[in-house]
Amino acid sequence: MTRSAGRLADMTGLTPLADITASRDLPAAYARLRRQYGQVAPVLLEKGRQREINGWLLLGHREILDVVQDERRFARDPNHWRDYAQGLVDPDSGLGPMMFPRDNAYFADGDTHRRLRAPLDEGLRELDQHAMQRRIRAICTELTRGFVGRGHADLIAEYASYIPMLTVAGTMFGIDLDHGRRLRDGLLALFGSGTDSQDGYRDVQQILGEVLHARKAAPAGDLTTAFLHHPNLRNDTEVMQEMLLMISAGYETTAIWIARTLLLMLGDPRFSGNIRGGTLGVNEALDEVLRLDPPMTHMPARFPLADCQIDGRRIERGDALILGLAAAGFDPRIHTGDWWQEIDNRSHLGFSAGSHTCPAKIPARLITRVAVETALHELPGVTLADPQAPVPLIPSPWTRHPAHLHVVFPAADRLRTAAVPPGPPATAVP
Template structure:
């Protein structure tokens, strides 16, 4: 994909024509400055897919694999103006009530349990055994979902995002799971994000709670999986970076930011829709055209990278979390989860090394996300604490007030 982005940039400039599904044409925004304008100027670029000309004209098949990702939902991701601010307030307030100290303890305890589960084998694939399991257990705990239901939810959302023939059915399964959860939390509220959304003064309907949970889980789970796995890959494959980290010259946060610049967990993000005809990035964009946020390409825009090609360290002007009014509201807890997951495993498995050549690592093929398919490692005896904490993701709760540590 990076080679494709540069080819498109050379041929078309910062905004390029692309096909995102059979018969579905769109614009891919590759330029850093252009992407900032796209995300900040709601008067020209709307989030509401009901403005999409292809959809209005009936030219998007009902079974199109892209529809579950871009079809309108009553959620903050698909709203502008006051409606967006109303729903974002509910989501942001629910997230702000997460107790950061409790979240860090729970992530560490979950990480240590996972490491203990495969530690005796002296080898593991860190994608399915660690990076994929940890966020799911933590995030479902925050939402107030038990682990079994959480696994079903992960499978349904993964199927929806896969953009294949089963995506529509996966979307229905996901909706049924979440609606049952909301009904339960209306009857018996708990200390969790779902209950906080249900009780918020914004008075979200069940449908609004459901679809905002979809946005939160979809945006939070797989991206955190990718962020953890890719950061671990850099620490395993870049001896100089690992040495600088061990020696205290760089921090885990520096490694996290390096990933967000070079390999953002979300490569491309749908979508904005032009509200009028306009010239944008050298292209004649028409009212109702779809524009895709090329997050990975914009981060590699040669107009904003250091001229000497040096790594970007200590700089968070990347676009991995988006920009403008719709900047990801969960980036602080996501960073805390990822930082704790990476820091825990590198201390518990200090001699961990890649079990295959780096060239053999495979990436999941997706137009939207950037994630490893596998990360096999080997190691010796894990250095686990003598009495692992009994804390678990299911014990996570949100506080009655915002926690300053998130």
């Protein structure tokens, strides 16, 4: 193994992080990086107008844990990002929505993080999981009605994309369907970190501002109203940012988790041959996706508060550390290569770890499990339309969101019907 020396800021010609994320063979891409660099690989985040913006991609399970569990040495607040603080990142950078400072828990440390995290934890604890499960199942069944008699469908555009929008944005925050569709478009741009990223972020802010205005005029029993009245949130900006954090994470990651689990269930012989009562079921598939192809492939970012060493490599204060959550699942120090032996392996970092671990693990799993189970139940005989075709991805350095999931199944003789329990009022947002 050889490791290139030098400062991150001086490196050129590095592999773009987006190219690694989009790799057709992600394990092989990580293996190449490990052979060349060890567990900490320099990557290109963006070609800026002033200079290339680089970061360190953490590939090792232990190295990621060491960073995320040590708040005293590694900050989450992007104000500690040297390139940002020195004005080297373009103000209109596509990295902005995912890496610039924001007034929410994701971008905060210490007491500020705990203050902003509390409303999220409290709101999620108060969710009625039984009622939520009934609502999700009814939503999923209702969605299948749109194509069950047709014999084919795109389970991304017609199914997985709608479920988080209707459950997270709709049921939890009282956002109507039209605004939910606009949110989806804005969030896809945000996570794409491309030229339209900042426009998408502004669209999302505008939509959430309209929701806040409506809830001030007509409070309801949803998280938007709860956040507006929470003593820890000091102004509308913090309320909006907390909503943005939960909705953006809940939408993108849950849609991907649903899609990836369906792909595994339908395309992997260990699962596809046993869909009807076999030993490998949905719960095992959910865990395998979290371990080997998690919803957040690469998570930004941590920033060292002093020069340090990680896996023998010198890291300078303010360098951007990107968490390779998917790479950790392929770390040869914890990954045996025996797929059957690792079926129950829950050593994944799919939800990250430490104080910033995902607060919505339970509802996210509930939504995803019910969505996958319902699709398999309502579409008996469902298979991939072309099992050999590569899965196209929506471009992003952070996520591997399938663009399409085309399936075929015997067309039903009659459309199933489902009474969807009452959700948020249609007039929630004017």
